[in-house]
Amino acid sequence: MTIDTIAGVQIESDEEGFLVDPTQWNDEVAVEIARREGIDPLTDRHWQVIRFMRSEYETKGTGPTVRALGKTSGVSIKELYQLFPKGPAKLAAKIAGIPKPRGCI
C-alpha cells in the first residue's frame, strides 16, 4: 500500500498502483494517473473507455476484461491497445480508479 498526493488529494493505492477506494476518484485524478503511466493527454476516445469502465464497475462490481471491452464499449480491441498500450483492461482500470479486473482464472 502507498499513500500519495494525486491532484491535491491524499490517495491510497495497492502495490500495483490500483486505487484502494474507488470513490476517491475524479477526472483530475484520472488525468494525473494517466500522465504518470505515459498517457498525456487523455482524448475523447480514452474518456469513452474510462467512463465505460466506471459504469461497468458500478453495476457489476468488477471491471470488464479486454474482450468484453472490445464487444461492449464501442471501441475495438485493436484501438484499445493503441489507446492503452500493453494491457488495456488493466491500464484503463487503473486510470478509471477501479480495482484490477478479475477476468483471468
Add this chain to the structure above:
Amino acid sequence: MHRIVILGGGKGGTLAANRLRKAYGLNEASVTVVDQDDQHIYQPGLLFVPFGLTHSEDIVRPRGRQLHRGIDYRTSAIIHVDLAGQSVQLADGSELSYDVLVVATGAVLAPDETEGLTGPGWMEKVFTFYTPEGAAALEEALAVFDGGRLVVNVVEMPIKCPVAPLEFCFLADWYFHERGIRDRVELTFVTPLDAAFTKPVAANHLGGLLEQRGIELVTEFNTGEVDGTGGRLVSFDGREVPFDLAVVIPLHNGASYVARSEGLGDALGFVVTDTHTLQAAVAPNVFALGDAASLPVSKAGSVTHFEGEVLVENIRRFLDGEPLDASYDGHANCFIKTGFSKAMLIDFNYDVEPLPGHYPGLVGLPLLKESHLNHLGKLMFQWLYWHSLLPGRDIPGISSAMPLGGKLQALESNVKERVS
C-alpha cells in the same frame, strides 16, 4: 409435478439430470435434457489424441445412453430462452415449459474471432486440439513433423481446462524425445497471462517445470492475428512469435442461444450466477453449472462435479421454498500430465491457492509434485467419468467442499510467509 429442463447433455447436464432423477419420484418431477447432438465427448481425452495415445472415436459416447431411465432426452438446437414466459424455444419447432431451468451448455470455441486464425494454414500448420476433428488432424501433422518451431498459444482467458495447454507442452516434449528428435524441435508456450498459470504458487512450480524441459515461455502476449502463410503470431501490441506448427487454443464464448436470451448471459454469453448458490442473477428459477457459468473458477470437469451437489440441493430447496445453500466454495482440482508416465495434482478454491501436501487427506495423492501415482490417477479417471461421475454417484472420501487436512502444514507456512 415440477418440470425441470436441463439445457446441455455434457458432464454438467448429465450428472445434474441423473442426480435430480434420483432425488424425485417419477410422479414428483419431470426431467428433460436437451442437446444439439448425441455425441458426449470425454473432453479430457482430447489432449491425448494428437500424441496417438487415444483416438477420437474412443472418447465419444451417445449422450442419451448416459442418462438414467425416466429422463426425457431431446436432440435439437436451442433458439432462445423466454425467461418471462418460462419456456425454451427449440429449433425443431417445439417449446418446453419449465419450473426450473438448468443451463449446462458449456463453452463454445470462437476461432473466427481471431484475425487469420481460420484463414490460410488452418488445419495445415495451425491447429487446435480442443475439437475431435482438430485433435485428429493434429495427430497426423505431428506424426510427420520432423523439426522446427512448435508454438502452443492461448489466445485469451477464459478457456476450458486452463492446464491443458501446459500439459500439451509437457507431452510434446516427451513425444519428441520418444521419437529421438527433441533436439530438433523448439517448443514455445505463448500465454496472455503474466506467468505459466493463473495461481501464483502453481505458476512457479509449472514455470520451473517448463524451464527444466527446455520449453520457452512467452508471457503477456495477446494474440491479435495468426498469420498461417507467414508462420507467425502477432500480438495486439505488435510483437511477433514465428512458428512452423502452431497449436492454438481459440477464444471461448457461451452457447449462442444464451446471447439471444435477454439478460441471461454476460458480454461473452456466460450465465451470471451467484458464486456460492449457482442461482442465475436474472431469475430465481434459473441455475447454471459447469463451463456455461461465469463464475471466477476454472472451466474444468472437477469444478462441474463439485458444483453438481450444491446445484441439486439448491433446486430442491428452491422448489420447497427454502433459503438456498451457499456452500459452493470454488473447489477445483486438476491432474496435470507431465509426460514420462508422471503427473502432478493441484487442488484449490476461491480463497485457497493450490498448495503442496496430499489429497484428499494426509495419506493420498501428492499435490504440486510430479509422481507416478498421479499418472495412474489420471488414467483411472476416464473410467470413473463414465461409471461414477456421470451417473451422479459420490466418490467415497471426495466431497464438494475443498479438504485442507492433507495440506495444513503447507497452509500454515504459507500464512506465516504472508504475515512475516
